[in-house]
Amino acid sequence: MEPILIFGHKNPDTDSICSAISLAKLKELKGESAQACRLGNISKETEFVLKSFNIDAPKLLSTVSAQISDLTHIEKKTINHKTSLRKALEIMTQEGFSSLPVVNSKNHLKGMIHVSDIANAYLNMDYSDLFSKYYTTYENLKDVLEGEVVSGEYPCGQIEANLKGVSEYRNIVAGDIVITTTILDSIDNLIELGVKMIILCCDKEDVILPRDSKIPVLRVNKSLFKAIPLISQSASILSILNNDKFYSFSIDDYLTDIKDIMKESTQTNFPVVEKNGEVYGTIRTKDLINFTRKNVVLVDHNESTQSVSGLKDAKIVQVVDHHKFGNFETNEPVKINAETVGCTCTIIYGLYKEAGIVPPKEIAGLMMSAILSDTLLFKSPTCTEKDIQVVKELATISGIENFESYGMDMLIAGTSLSDKTPEEILTMDQKEFSMNGIKLAISQVNTVDVKGLLDQQSALEAAMTETNTKNDYKLSVLVITDIVKAGSMLLVVGEPTIVEKGFHTTLNNNTAWVDGVVSRKKQVVPFLMAAAQGV
Ligand SMILES: [Mn+2]
Numbered sequence: 196m197e198p199i200l201i202f203g204h205k206n207p208d209t210d211s212i213c214s215a216i217s218l219a220k221l222k223e224l225k226g227e228s229a230q231a232c233r234l235g236n237i238s239k240e241t242e243f244v245l246k247s248f249n250i251d252a253p254k255l256l257s258t259v260s261a262q263i264s265d266l267t268h269i270e271k272k273t274i275n276h277k278t279s280l281r282k283a284l285e286i287m288t289q290e291g292f293s294s295l296p297v298v299n300s301k302n303h304l305k306g307m308i309h310v311s312d313i314a315n316a317y318l319n320m321d322y323s324d325l326f327s328k329y330y331t332t333y334e335n336l337k338d339v340l341e342g343e344v345v346s347g348e349y350p351c352g353q354i355e356a357n358l359k360g361v362s363e364y365r366n367i368v369a370g371d372i373v374i375t376t377t378i379l380d381s382i383d384n385l386i387e388l389g390v391k392m393i394i395l396c397c398d399k400e401d402v403i404l405p406r407d408s409k410i411p412v413l414r415v416n417k418s419l420f421k422a423i424p425l426i427s428q429s430a431s432i433l434s435i436l437n438n439d440k441f442y443s444f445s446i447d448d449y450l451t452d453i454k455d456i457m458k459e460s461t462q463t464n465f466p467v468v469e470k471n472g473e474v475y476g477t478i479r480t481k482d483l484i485n486f487t488r489k490n491v492v493l494v495d496h497n498e499s500t501q502s503v504s505g506l507k508d509a510k511i512v513q514v515v516d517h518h519k520f521g522n523f524e525t526n527e528p529v530k531i532n533a534e535t536v537g538c539t540c541t542i543i544y545g546l547y548k549e550a551g552i553v554p555p556k557e558i559a560g561l562m563m564s565a566i567l568s569d570t571l572l573f574k575s576p577t578c579t580e581k582d583i584q585v586v587k588e589l590a591t592i593s594g595i596e597n598f599e600s601y602g603m604d605m606l607i608a609g610t611s612l613s614d615k616t617p618e619e620i621l622t623m624d625q626k627e628f629s630m631n632g633i634k635l636a637i638s639q640v641n642t643v644d645v646k647g648l649l650d651q652q653s654a655l656e657a658a659m660t661e662t663n664t665k666n667d668y669k670l671s672v673l674v675i676t677d678i679v680k681a682g683s684m685l686l687v688v689g690e691p692t693i694v695e696k697g698f699h700t701t702l703n704n705n706t707a708w709v710d711g712v713v714s715r716k717k718q719v720v721p722f723l724m725a726a727a728q729g730v
Pocket of ligand 1: 210211495517537538539569
């Protein structure tokens with residue numbers, strides 16, 4: 196049984212990743228097969244969390260579209276390249292295939308054979324150069340003639356000899372294979388000539404065995420007229436395979452990708468190859484209708500626009516979420532675990548409790564981290580009493596008693612600007628404005644460590660001065676927003692009047708703290724605009 200795929204939303208945050216891992220673990224502990232996945236890159240914050248509890252990032256999932264491996268019917272028939280034309284034709288007509296994939300002894304794809312290829316080969320064959328022109332084996336020969344070895348040791352493998360009728364007696368030389376009857380010919384004479392093998396067309400009671408029994412004699416219970424055309428049918432498929440191009444697919448290919456190719460191609464059967472290169476089978480257009488849907492669980496989201504591509508091919512079996520529902524539709528009934536709490540992991544911990552299972556230490560750590568992250572250390576208005584209670588319980592299980600300081604470290608890791616130069620910090624999110632003829636730039640960064648960032652104040656100011664000169668700005672403002680304290684430190688380089696007027700403050704060493712200001716669009720730009728009118 197394929198595992199149930201569990202994943203959070205695109206651009207995953209810590210809750211989306213930790214919910215997927217924790218719920219997959221719960222299902223696993225309950226004896227179900229589940230796999231946690233992610234729909235995008237891990238953030239710095241999540242990376243910190245996973246590292247803290249020594250857990251690997253979940254597998255990246257790009258789509259849940261149906262794949263060839265999900266098809267309910269895949270024809271498994273193939274033809275080995277050494278099979279005789281006769282046998283191949285028999286298989287194809289009996290089972291109603293106009294074409295089939297040809298494989299070598301390792302089951303690797305060598306080509307496609309069509310009934311018409313075999314018919315063409317029959318028409319163009321001449322028995323005299325049969326074994327030099329067409330690859331065939333002693334096994335195939337015996338098989339199509341339904342022969343019986345009456346003397347000598349019958350060889351195996353590829354036939355390398357000329358085929359001659361006994362009527363060409365004068366041309367027969369050592370090493371030839373001769374087809375004859377008992378009535379007219381002396382087998383002993385042929386043996387003296389050193390022929391390689393004798394094909395004897397006669398009834399069982401008419402066999403006259405040679406005195407020297409080392410040369411193989413294959414008795415065939417057919418007339419010469421019947422035996423000769425049969426010999427040409429012993430040629431292997433390998434010897435008539437052409438190099439015509441054809442489509443073949445991989446077992447992992449998505450149905451949406453192959454549909455059009457199959458419709459537009461004149462090919463009717465399409466070989467499917469496994470990852471190890473072996474042929475898995477063949478598919479036809481009509482096989483595409485029936486496939487097994489992948490079972491998925493959505494955590495921390497429910498809207499299809501935020502979810503994985505190909506979701507309509509999948510079967511949503513469960514949703515665990517704390518967001519509003521919108522755009523949500525399923526084909527079958529679905530189990531929904533939704534609560535108005537601050538974090539999906541709060542709900543998942545409830546599911547652990549319901550199942551009577553204590554989460555493993557590191558999983559408890561992940562769930563605790565997700566709640567601290569989603570509720571911004573309980574400061575977000577979405578945080579509930581339940582979230583706080585659950586964090587306390589999870590802190591005990593995970594052994595991280597001082598969860599406040601752990602949570603702060605996590606948020607700091609998430610907003611770390613340590614790998615950025617002052618110029619990068621300034622331009623990460625910078626917008627230019629013109630206010631009553633005053634040209635200026637406003638940049639914003641989020642952090643939990645304003646003081647740490649201001650350690651590089653002089654380098655930042657130098658970068659801002661350069662920007663002002665280069666772009667003819669009257670001033671540059673860097674809004675350093677503290678996401679936990681919910682306020683911003685303004686760093687201003689240039690003419691400060693509109694900032695001081697706008698926020699009714701006085702800059703101290705080019706900086707000013709503005710409490711409650713977190714949005715540039717709603718809380719910074721309008722005030723500066725108003726102030727600019729009065730300048
Ligand atoms: Mn969430």
